[in-house]
Amino acid sequence: MKIVTIRDVAREAGVSITTVSRVLNERADVDPNTRQRVQQVISRLGYLRNTNAANLKQRHTDFAAIILRGRRNVFLADLAERIMEIGREKGFRFLLEHIDERADIFEAARRLYLERKLSGLIFLGANLKDREEDVRRLDLPCVFTTVDASFMRLKRVASVAVDNFRSGQEAADQLLSRGHRRIALLGYFADRTDSSGMRLNGVLERMRQHKVPFDERLFSDCDFTMEGGWRATQALLDRQVPFTGLIAISDYVAIGAKKALFDRGLSVPRDVSIIGFDGIEQGRYCTPALATLRQPSDEISAVTIQLLGELQRGQTGRHVLLPTQWLTGGSIRSLL
Helix, strand or coil: CCCCCHHHHHHHHCCCHHHHHHHHCCCCCCCHHHHHHHHHHHHHHCCCCCCCHHHHHHCCCCEEEEEEECCCCHHHHHHHHHHHHHHHHCCCEEEEEEECCCCCHHHHHHHHHHHCCCCEEEEECCCCCCCHHHHHHHCCCEEEECCCCHHHCCCCEEEEEECHHHHHHHHHHHHHCCCCCCEEEEECCCCCCCHHHHHHHHHHHHHHHCCCCCCHHHEEECCCCHHHHHHHHHHHHHCCCCCCEEEECCHHHHHHHHHHHHHCCCCCCCCCEEEEEECCHHHHCCCCCCEEEECCHHHHHHHHHHHHHHHHCCCCCCEEEECCEEECCCCCCCCC
16 A cells, blocks of 8 residues: 655645645644645545654554444454454454444555555455545555455455345345235445445346336335334335335344334234345244345355455456355245
8 A cells, every 4th residue: 555645745735745734733824725725635645644654664564454344234243253264264364443334444444554554455345436546545455345346457456245236136036926016125225336236226127127116115225234124114114105025135124124014013924025135143043034145154255365365465356256045934925
């Protein structure tokens, strides 16, 4: 990673290093227009102050950082543990950083690099829309896990994910083939490069192919939590728009949805059939067991470590898409 210095900021802004220092220290003796220009350059270059910058070149470690986006995403947390376990067996050492779903993953990466030089980065749950330049500037081996980063075409970037768009299509197939036409969706329509956006857009694409209209009132926005699924389903039911099937972006969301339906006196699958994603262990112990598309966590973790090792050895990054596995549970029924 190229470290952006105060000298770089001064040169780009066309001012002296002293002026940049004054802006950083919020001194009043700086022209407002100059201050604004310097601040814009600081933001664009991603400059971060570091009191230990003089010693940075002397600090070398062989640590790789795992940055997990989503503090309450239990599936990703479990995946991080598997990655570290497999990595340690192969001699890797890791720093694990949890950040909020709304936090900037690349800001976190730059901060970690300044605190301790890294041998590579693993991102879990990243949203890569319009972030190619940020990735390029990291200039480190980067593996994006659970996100397909093949569109970036950068040598030092690799990725492993399930085919989320195809999985969304399969979830729709499971309900459509059982006669369901009024299908509700829980999640969020992020960019198509995001896993949630790809899953839900896969559902919509299959419905269009079958000429089944989607009622936009049957979409409810939520995060990857049980509480989010519960609240989103309550909002759906409050609209009083009938539906017989529900597809959630994760098993945790689906479990929350089941609770909301139960609270309203509805039964799964008698009244509503539910499908989740991920294949978490808790889904098997629900009553009824959750129908879901399982992500191959062990394989994803092993491929992540393999890709990181390849990048560190100077190989060009590869992008691996894995299939999900359909797990039939008691949470769906046929209307035919």
